[in-house]
Amino acid sequence: MAERGMSGRPEYLTPVPEPRREPDAGALLRAVARGDEQAFGKLYDLVAPRVYGLIRRVLRDPAQAEEVAQEVMVEVWRSAARFDPERGSPTAWVFTIAHRRAVDRVRAEQAATDRTIRAGAAAVDTPYDAVADEVTGRLERQQVRHCLDDLTELQRQAVTLAYYQGHTYPQVSELLKVPLATVKTRMRDGLIRLRDCLESGVAA
Amino acid sequence: MSEDVHALVGAYALDALDDLERMAFSRHLRECEPCRVEAAELQETVTRLADGAWSVPPPSLRDSVLAEIATTRQIAPAGPEQSRRNPKPRRLRLVAAAAAVVAVVGAGAAVWTVQDQRVRQAETLAEQARTSESRLRSILAAPDLVVREQRLTSGGRVTMAMSRLRDAGVVTLVADGAPGSDRVYQLWTIHGETPSSAGAMAVGQSTMVQVVEGLSGTSAIGVTVEPAPGSTTPTSPADALLKII
Numbered sequence: 001m002a003e004r005g006m007s008g009r010p011e012y013l014t015p016v017p018e019p020r021r022e023p024d025a026g027a028l029l030r031a032v033a034r035g036d037e038q039a040f041g042k043l044y045d046l047v048a049p050r051v052y053g054l055i056r057r058v059l060r061d062p063a064q065a066e067e068v069a070q071e072v073m074v075e076v077w078r079s080a081a082r083f084d085p086e087r088g089s090p091t092a093w094v095f096t097i098a099h100r101r102a103v104d105r106v107r108a109e110q111a112a113t114d115r116t117i118r119a120g121a122a123a124v125d126t127p128y129d130a131v132a133d134e135v136t137g138r139l140e141r142q143q144v145r146h147c148l149d150d151l152t153e154l155q156r157q158a159v160t161l162a163y164y165q166g167h168t169y170p171q172v173s174e175l176l177k178v179p180l181a182t183v184k185t186r187m188r189d190g191l192i193r194l195r196d197c198l199e200s201g202v203a204a
Numbered sequence: 205m206s207e208d209v210h211a212l213v214g215a216y217a218l219d220a221l222d223d224l225e226r227m228a229f230s231r232h233l234r235e236c237e238p239c240r241v242e243a244a245e246l247q248e249t250v251t252r253l254a255d256g257a258w259s260v261p262p263p264s265l266r267d268s269v270l271a272e273i274a275t276t277r278q279i280a281p282a283g284p285e286q287s288r289r290n291p292k293p294r295r296l297r298l299v300a301a302a303a304a305v306v307a308v309v310g311a312g313a314a315v316w317t318v319q320d321q322r323v324r325q326a327e328t329l330a331e332q333a334r335t336s337e338s339r340l341r342s343i344l345a346a347p348d349l350v351v352r353e354q355r356l357t358s359g360g361r362v363t364m365a366m367s368r369l370r371d372a373g374v375v376t377l378v379a380d381g382a383p384g385s386d387r388v389y390q391l392w393t394i395h396g397e398t399p400s401s402a403g404a405m406a407v408g409q410s411t412m413v414q415v416v417e418g419l420s421g422t423s424a425i426g427v428t429v430e431p432a433p434g435s436t437t438p439t440s441p442a443d444a445l446l447k448i449i
Contacts, residue, residue: 033278033281035278037270037273037274040270040273041266041270044266044269044270045266048261048265048266049258049259049260049261050254050255050257050258051254051261052259052260052261052265053254053257053258053259053261054254054257056257056259057257057259060411062262062380062381066261066262066264066265069261069265070265070268070269070272073269073273074269074272074273074276077273077276077278078273078276078277078278078279079278079279080278081278081279081280081281082279082281087240087244088244088247088248089248089251091251092247092248092251095251095254096247096250096251098254099219099250099254100219103219107222144252144253144255145344149341149345159218159253162215162218162219162220163218163219163220163250163253164253164257166219167220168215168220168221168222169212169215169218169220169221170222172220181211183215184211184212184214184215185211185214186214187214187215187217187218187220188211188213188214188215188246189214190214191214191217191218191246191249191250192214192246194249194252195245195246195248195249198249198252
């Protein structure tokens with residue numbers, strides 16, 4: 001408990017991986033694994049806005065995002081039985097599939113080049129598309145934003161360039177002009193710091 | 205060596221490894237219990253980043269997905285042969301890995317040139333962007349930040365996040381699509397009755413983020429669709445008008 005330091009948060013308040021507003025994602029996913037289409041509909045309503053939003057953010061193209069989001073949700077249906085609760089939360093499982101698909105698409109895609117240019121050409125003031133959502137989704141993700149702000153500049157850039165833009169760590173290294181080893185380290189310690197910050201803010 | 209590999213755990217959680225490294229790292233995870241725990245924890249954290257990317261999917265998506273799953277067979281739970289308790293003989297696994305490597309390299313070569321180019325172009329943009337980014341962050345971090353939003357008649361939304369303290373705002377325009385081959389979205393700040401351009405998008409572009417300096421005297425933010433590359437005064441009725449006073 002001593003290492004909790006200033007927060008003074010008792011040990012038993014350690015946050016569960018599942019956010020409170022979706023208590024039954026696990027139950028839904030188990031039902032889906034048994035072929036329950038109605039449960040799938042409910043699971044869809046629970047995760048689709050984030051699945052679609054995440055993919056759209058990485059791909060930046062609504063039409064493609066819709067296509068990939070459909071693939072992802074069908075994959076969730078198809079492989080629901082393979083979800084292993086011991087390896088993480090149901091939502092983490094879904095978003096990991098979603099993010100990986102989006103990243104695969106963005107990397108394999110020829111149009112990626114055009115998209116990068118298009119997104120930045122007219123507005124020099126556009127650092128990342130990430131900012132667009134940062135503004136609009138502000139209320140929902142105040143905590144995430146607060147915790148991202150808590151990172152060092154390099155940690156934050158390494159994390160967001162990879163996650164929201166689908167860059168590999170060598171690409172991030174080149175973009176930020178820092179050595180590969182540094183990028184690796186910053187991604188890791190950035191995420192650790194993010195994790196600690198998100199945990200400590202659960203009560204907020 | 206193992207510690208060396210493990211340094212990639214952050215990049216792994218962020219999906220920032222290429223396919224080869226991802227495979228290698230997954231192998232590493234199979235052999236290292238504490239590493240699996242850390243990777244799972246960081247993946248859990250990374251998932252929270254998706255919270256903020258919330259965006260309403262088109263209603264048609266739900267119907268398409270439900271129609272498709274109705275005819276999609278589900279796969280069975282992982283059987284014992286899938287389990288890591290029962291690894292194939294080592295030599296066999298190496299052969300399988302080598303085959304996978306060949307397959308991936310084949311697919312990878314085609315996109316490499318594109319990737320390389322993309323990195324260089326993105327680099328230039330990132331450099332331009334870095335200067336304005338700190339300003340943007342400082343506005344968004346302002347304690348008195350107020351956010352207003354307005355639908356675009358043509359589909360999409362314009363959002364203004366503004367701070368009196370910083371005397372500035374960040375306008376985000378996210379349209380459902382670009383307005384046509386020779387038309388562009390243009391942003392206006394309106395002082396009293398007079399609109400002045402706050403920037404136009406490029407043809408084919410449907411999102412932009414713009415910092416607007418000097419809020420005092422600005423009564424509204426307007427969006428119009430203009431002939432490319434933009435007009436000096438609005439030539440069409442407002443697609444959206446966002447009052448800020």
